[in-house]
Amino acid sequence: MPFTNQRSIATLEANDPSTSGESPSMSDSSDIATAPASPTSHLVEIENVYLELGGVKILDSVSLNVSRGEVVVLVGPSGAGKTSLLRTVNGLNPITSGSVEVDGIEVQQRDEAAGTTQRKLKGPQLRSARKEIGFVFQHFNLFPHLTALDNIAHAPRKVLGLSKEEARERGLQLLERVGLENRAHTKPSRLSGGQKQRVAIARALAMRPRLMLFDEPTSALDPEMVGEVLDVMRELAQDQMTMMVVTHEMGFAREVADRLVVMADGHIVEEGRPADVFSNPKHERTKAFFSRIL
Numbered sequence: 173m174p175f176t177n178q179r180s181i182a183t184l185e186a187n188d189p190s191t192s193g194e195s196p197s198m199s200d201s202s203d204i205a206t207a208p209a210s211p212t213s214h215l216v217e218i219e220n221v222y223l224e225l226g227g228v229k230i231l232d233s234v235s236l237n238v239s240r241g242e243v244v245v246l247v248g249p250s251g252a253g254k255t256s257l258l259r260t261v262n263g264l265n266p267i268t269s270g271s272v273e274v275d276g277i278e279v280q281q282r283d284e285a286a287g288t289t290q291r292k293l294k295g296p297q298l299r300s301a302r303k304e305i306g307f308v309f310q311h312f313n314l315f316p317h318l319t320a321l322d323n324i325a326h327a328p329r330k331v332l333g334l335s336k337e338e339a340r341e342r343g344l345q346l347l348e349r350v351g352l353e354n355r356a357h358t359k360p361s362r363l364s365g366g367q368k369q370r371v372a373i374a375r376a377l378a379m380r381p382r383l384m385l386f387d388e389p390t391s392a393l394d395p396e397m398v399g400e401v402l403d404v405m406r407e408l409a410q411d412q413m414t415m416m417v418v419t420h421e422m423g424f425a426r427e428v429a430d431r432l433v434v435m436a437d438g439h440i441v442e443e444g445r446p447a448d449v450f451s452n453p454k455h456e457r458t459k460a461f462f463s464r465i466l
């Protein structure tokens with residue numbers, strides 16, 4: 173059975189134990205899933221986003237649209253703003269100005285010039301918007317005290333209100349999809365890095381997100397485990413999941429990405445089809461970056 177890109181229900185809380193203390197209200201679990209889809213084919217619309225943190229400009233006039241089913245790979249030197257951009261997409265970084273929409277839902281919108289610096293979505297609404305978005309981190313962030321299956325079933329139960337049996341069934345199906353059906357009752361400390369990351373991907377998918385964000389999902393892995401995680405991501409892409417992926421795996425970018433986006437100094441300096449950008453990089457920063465990593 174292929175992965176399905178059903179209407180979401182993923183929470184950031186599900187993916188990040190650091191925020192798991194929040195207990196979303198029942199309304200969180202229902203409103204966004206029934207909202208009308210945006211008429212545009214873009215799932216993500218990032219418009220002229222500026223982001224400052226601690227008085228330092230981190231993102232500078234960033235605009236990027238991601239179509240439904242598209243795989244966008246973000247690359248660029250350390251400090252370019254790749255992680256910051258992903259965090260902006262799911263509302264973790266409150267932007268200074270600009271707007272971010274996911275599936276027609278305004279995750280963030282600020283217009284300093286007009287004096288309206290208010291973030292439109294707050295509290296429960298923001299959490300609802302985040303249910304659309306699965307986030308996979310470099311360091312897995314699994315709950316250490318829960319088994320692989322319970323890690324996956326936790327948020328569907330707590331946030332979506334699935335019964336224990338439904339959540340377990342969903343978890344088992346996803347474990348099978350990531351090739352870990354025989355590790356259902358294993359705790360993270362007894363899983364390899366690659367296995368942990370596959371559980372983390374399954375956990376994000378358990379909420380049925382419309383968008384998956386990956387921030388260097390293979391960077392912390394031993395080389396022999398990179399392939400198994402990329403295989404899962406490749407399969408997701410084949411099943412039309414919309415994905416924004418920060419990675420240094422250029423082979424994956426070349427093969428799987430519909431579009432390669434090169435960032436430097438908080439800007440998007442270049443973007444295009446991977447084959448074109450790799451073979452004919454136009455921007456000096458792109459050339460410098462490729463000369464270091466290729």
Ligand SMILES: Nc1ncnc2c1ncn2[C@@H]1O[C@H](COP(=O)(O)OP(=O)(O)OP(=O)(O)O)[C@@H](O)[C@H]1O
Nearest residue numbers: 225226228230248249250251252253254255256257
């Ligand atoms: N909370 C913060 N406060 C202040 N500055 C920050 C904060 N988070 C990130 N930055 C700065 O923002 C810039 C972009 O950081 P970001 O983590 O987005 O880069 P990156 O492209 O993901 O880099 P890497 O490849 O090393 O992960 C860096 O200069 C970083 O020091």
Ligand SMILES: [Mg+2]
Nearest residue numbers: 254255256387
């Ligand atoms: Mg980063």
